Amino acid sequence: MKSLVLIALAYFSALIQVPESLDKEVVLSKQTLTVKEVLKELDRQSSFTFSYSNRIPLQKKISFGKQSGSMRYFLDRISRDYAIQYKTVNEKILLLREKKRSPTKKKKENATISGYITDASTGEELIGATVYIQELETGTVTNVYGYYSLSVPPGEYTLVLSFIGYQRQRLTVPIEESQTLNVEMAPEEVQLEEVIVTASETIPEVQEMEMSTAKVDIQTIQKMPALLGEVDVIRSIQLLPGVSTVGEGAPGFNVRGGSVDQNLILLDEAPVFSSSHLLGFFSVFNPDAVKDIKLYKGGIPARYGGRLSSVLDVRQKEGNTKRFGLKGGIGLISSRLLAEGPIQKDKSSFMVAGRRSYGDLFLRMSNNEDINNTIIYFYDLNTKVNYKINDRNRLYLSGYFGRDVFGGAVENLRFDWGNRTGTLRWNHLFNDKLFSNFTAIYSDYNYRLAFANNGTDAALEEFEWQSSVTNRNLQADFTYFPSLSSTIDFGVSGIYYDFNPGSVTIRTNDQPPESPLDLNEEHAIEAAAYFNHEKKFGDRVTLQYGLRYSAFMNIGERDVFEYENGTPSPDNAVIDTVSYGAGEIIKFYDGLEPRFSLNYSLSKQTALKVSYNRLFQYIQLVSNTTAATPIDIWTPANQYIQPAIVDQIALGYFRNFRQNTFEFSAEVYYKNFQDLIDFRNGAELILNENLETELLSGNGRAYGLELLLKKREGRWTGWLSYTLARTERQVDGINNNEYYPSNFDKPHDVSLVLNYNINKKWNASANFAYMTGRPTTPPAARFVYQGIVVPDYTGRNGARTPDYHRLDLSVNYEPPPKPGRRWRNSWNFGVYNVYARRNPYSVFFRPNSDNPAITEAVQLSIFANLIPSITYNFTF
Incomplete structure (x- = not known):
């Protein structure tokens, strides 16, 4: 009973936590800075992160009468001088350029929200992270460089960001005009308590365009049994359907009836002609240096060519x-x-x-x-x-x-x-x-x-x-x-x-x-x-x-x-x-x-x-x-x-x-x-x-x-x-x-x-x-x-x-x-x-x-x- 009370207190205390106040005192490095420099200093000295429209004049300079003051003071000055609106959402501050009033109504055009999804602990871009819009029941995934872009009708949306091995994030974002939203995702700790399955708010792989494609994360490969303890990318993908080898210790791999030379092997986009060490016992890929692995067996996108299988x-x-x-x-x-x-x-x-x-x-x-x-x-x-x-x-x-x-x-x-x-x-x-x-x-x-x-x-x-x-x-x-x-x-x-x-x-x-x-x-x-x-x-x-x-x-x-x-x-x-x-x-x-x-x-x-x-x-x-x-x-x-x-x-x-x-x-x-x-x-x-x-x-x-x-x-x-x-x-x-x-x-x-x-x-x-x-x-x-x-x-x-x-x-x-x-x-x-x-x-x-x-x-x-x-x- 005592444990339940403590858990309940911890839960409700988390619920009543509020974001850091805008009245917090901050100190700028000097009195005259660009808008972008001001935002970076406010970000560094607070728990807030900033998302802003592409129309924000980031390179414009603004002179303050003092170097120290509340965050609200500096944001109000930027808002007044450059007709910028700002709004707090959880621990994010959204900045939008005020639109000029028009005597005639025009149909609202789609706005674009885009940016990079990165690992909060390392800063590296995440490949294939899901950005899902709950209200529209659709979304996208980041490309091989961690970038995403979504064009939607103006409105307030709930964005759900997910990636295998990372904590899911839910953000409520008003999208009135095109803006940049870069998001850092924190790795999740392994949870071994009872697994409770809830409704998914991500894009299931069945809805993705790709087929005949396999993606194995390096964390899974590192846990798999390996010859002499050598974690091996090539041996791991040989356990996938349609992938085989001619024998123990043979170099390379065969995909859907193709020979080893019919595989285009790319390392950071550079072709690798021999993928094995010790005549085929180990692969050339050091698992510590590998970030992402993806194998296309069919339905190969048009950007790739030069190999058959x-x-x-x-x-x-x-x-x-x-x-x-x-x-x-x-x-x-x-x-x-x-x-x-x-x-x-x-x-x-x-x-x-x-x-x-x-x-x-x-x-x-x-x-x-x-x-x-x-x-x-x-x-x-x-x-x-x-x-x-x-x-x-x-x-x-x-x-x-x-x-x-x-x-x-x-x-x-x-x-x-x-x-x-x-x-x-x-x-x-x-x-x-x-x-x-x-x-x-x-x-x-x-x-x-x-x-x-x-x-x-x-x-x-x-x-x-x-x-x-x-x-x-x-x-x-x-x-x-x-x-x-x-x-x-x-x-x-x-x-x-x-x-x-x-x-x-x-x-x-x-x-x-x-x-x-x-x-x-x-x-x-x-x-x-x-x-x-x-x-x-x-x-x-x-x-x-x-x-x-x-x-x-x-x-x-x-x-x-x-x-x-x-x-x-x-x-x-x-x-x-x-x-x-x-x-x-x-x-x-x-x-x-x-x-x-x-x-x-x-x-x-x-x-x-x-x-x-x-x-x-x-x-x-x-x-x-x-x-x-x-x-x-x-x-x-x-x-x-x-x-x-x-x-x-x-x-x-x-x-x-x-x-x-x-x-x-x-x-x-x-x-x-x-x-x-x-x-x-x-x-x-x-x-x-x-x-x-x-x-x-x-x-x-x-x-x-x-x-x-x-x-x-x-x-x-x-x-x-x-x-x-x-x-x-x-x-x-x-x-x-x-x-x-x-x-x-x-x-x-x-x-x-x-x-x-x-x-x-x-x-x-x-x-x-x-x-x-x-x-x-x-x-x-x-x-x-x-x-x-x-x-x-x-x-x-x-x-x-x-x-x-x-x-x-x-x-x-x-x-x-x-x-x-x-x-x-x-x-x-x-x-x-x-x-x-x-x-x-x-x-x-x-x-x-x-x-x-x-x-x-x-x-x-x-x-x-x-x-x-x-x-x-x-x-x-």
């Missing part, structure tokens, strides 16, 4: 504009550290995050010379700075630098590869309805393979092989908000590519370096322009349509081979070489890429969605291995290789239950591929001057059903997904010209992700994955030639490896922070592959060692046992 859009943190902080962790494989803080408080900030593995440090402790000389490690460096010039202009500069290094074990071998990216962005508001983003991007992927003589050949000192692909990109993107029911996106972009397929250098004693093989570099330009319009028709129908035009020019300086019969083939000899000068167009391709999506709401909780998109891909990865490797070659469309094309159509049913606590979706899709490249049987792809002679072009198809049941709130959260899918290829010259399963065809794929909040200190998570074994090509027969057993392969991918399944568990312990201390820490304890399943990575065939007349199948497993892990994390 998906877009993975990863955004880095901007840095804390409020205060300095540290965050990091120590694990079994690597350690990481992030530092962030304001350069100028509330105006500019920085973020620097580093991560490095240290397996090589432990190998040096071995008594075995071959082992202690082995080098094996990876590192990442993420950087970002941003500067708020004024309310209409913001600058962002970010970079990523990552590399893997192997070496030392065999003949002084050294093998390293990595990505470098840089992004410079300028956000500019032309007005409250027109938002723009101008971007300059640099991206480079390169690898190097080298070894030095170890005494076996006195003449040879060193061999080195280098390859790279580099692009430089300029783009301009615009968003126009003409009305509450309409949003228009448009823009242009241009990319310049440099492809270096391979360059070999040999250094010998007392001789200058030689280049016995230097493959022709290729250069290309890819340009695009797009338009996209999203329009709501009443309460039930939302339509999105768009068009992207793309063009690709393969240009010189380069030599091009010509073949007999005009067709590159190992059987056709080179009959001529044509030289093209710098900038001269060798081959030109272009095409239109239409996009279309429709959302029909059966009710507020149920919707049907349909989408169609066509995409062109002008650069492709050439590989004759099941899983991509760092030395695979990116090659552009040219006179012999056509750009790949895909048409995808998808239909989905979406339903929310129990006031958006549960989400269910079912989607079916069909994809038709054209001009996909594959390799001939027995192809030689490495350092081949005539690479086009080893390639074939064909078509493909992929189709499937994806089911997803997701729980968003409560002690238990997580999702259950199931994918039923097929993906096949048809290439003349392979498999008797008939369709055959692609390397990543897996008809059945089931994933279960669970997270349980035990109490305020303990949290438990579990992942379970099951999928059909991948296709493989067994020998159909064999023959003996001069005592050597030679296998004979016929049909491609005619068999499968055994099915794959795995269970992972983890427990997170986070003690409550001590009062007054910013230091927080947590422990993660995990077990990967709990029941020690020997999942097959591949199956190969060889003669039996005891009886060579017998051919035996051998299964290779990457992990054949359970793998425990422990990680210590901290924030300050």
Whole structure:
């Protein structure tokens, strides 16, 4: 009873709290200030925040007779001198310019309310935060830069702002004319009391335009079980429907029947060509530096292009504009550290995050010379700075630098590869309805393979092989908000590519370096322009349509081979070489890429969605291995290789239950591929001057059903997904010209992700994955030639490896922070592959060692046992 009385007293005392008085004494820095400077000083010295109309003369100066006085005094002076009205709402002060009286009545035009939604603790913009107008039962979400804009008839409205993991805010705002309303949202503490479901005042995902889209917040990913405690963005999205991998430790991921090179992976808008470390065991994304992750599997907006199957859009943190902080962790494989803080408080900030593995440090402790000389490690460096010039202009500069290094074990071998990216962005508001983003991007992927003589050949000192692909990109993107029911996106972009397929250098004693093989570099330009319009028709129908035009020019300086019969083939000899000068167009391709999506709401909780998109891909990865490797070659469309094309159509049913606590979706899709490249049987792809002679072009198809049941709130959260899918290829010259399963065809794929909040200190998570074994090509027969057993392969991918399944568990312990201390820490304890399943990575065939007349199948497993892990994390 006593507890109930105390709770009641606390509740009623909160109700009778009143905002800080306008009679509070404040002191200005000087007697003459601009209106904007006065408002900033009043904001700093009080608990009030200010929202003001765009018509307020912020740069006008006003002279006071004194520097100190009440807030009311200074506001009254501004109101009197510049005909400004002000009104207090809770702890906000709204300023509006008084309108001139007109002798004739005019119809009131819509007013626009716009601004940025930010994190109150860090100052970072929130992507995808909901701004819902209660009276109109509609709203919008912030864009990828945290900006929103709503045009509504004049009146007083209740705005409800919500974002996962943040306290919901409700604001009563009179909107008589266009005004800026920037809002800070406070993160919410985890509540473990009884969950009471109430009517939702946000926009359910069923009402949003997007389909075939997945957004996983980084907080959820950080709680999921991970291999050796390494939180991994790529492994996490592989647990979503329609996303798979060819095997344990394989780099990249496959989406709806697409190969790994058909995914456009963006880090702060810069393309990343290799998304994995340690040959696929970990991703290149440091979880501490990641702010937002979004995966498009279909219905891809017109602003994206260049890949056939998906877009993975990863955004880095901007840095804390409020205060300095540290965050990091120590694990079994690597350690990481992030530092962030304001350069100028509330105006500019920085973020620097580093991560490095240290397996090589432990190998040096071995008594075995071959082992202690082995080098094996990876590192990442993420950087970002941003500067708020004024309310209409913001600058962002970010970079990523990552590399893997192997070496030392065999003949002084050294093998390293990595990505470098840089992004410079300028956000500019032309007005409250027109938002723009101008971007300059640099991206480079390169690898190097080298070894030095170890005494076996006195003449040879060193061999080195280098390859790279580099692009430089300029783009301009615009968003126009003409009305509450309409949003228009448009823009242009241009990319310049440099492809270096391979360059070999040999250094010998007392001789200058030689280049016995230097493959022709290729250069290309890819340009695009797009338009996209999203329009709501009443309460039930939302339509999105768009068009992207793309063009690709393969240009010189380069030599091009010509073949007999005009067709590159190992059987056709080179009959001529044509030289093209710098900038001269060798081959030109272009095409239109239409996009279309429709959302029909059966009710507020149920919707049907349909989408169609066509995409062109002008650069492709050439590989004759099941899983991509760092030395695979990116090659552009040219006179012999056509750009790949895909048409995808998808239909989905979406339903929310129990006031958006549960989400269910079912989607079916069909994809038709054209001009996909594959390799001939027995192809030689490495350092081949005539690479086009080893390639074939064909078509493909992929189709499937994806089911997803997701729980968003409560002690238990997580999702259950199931994918039923097929993906096949048809290439003349392979498999008797008939369709055959692609390397990543897996008809059945089931994933279960669970997270349980035990109490305020303990949290438990579990992942379970099951999928059909991948296709493989067994020998159909064999023959003996001069005592050597030679296998004979016929049909491609005619068999499968055994099915794959795995269970992972983890427990997170986070003690409550001590009062007054910013230091927080947590422990993660995990077990990967709990029941020690020997999942097959591949199956190969060889003669039996005891009886060579017998051919035996051998299964290779990457992990054949359970793998425990422990990680210590901290924030300050």
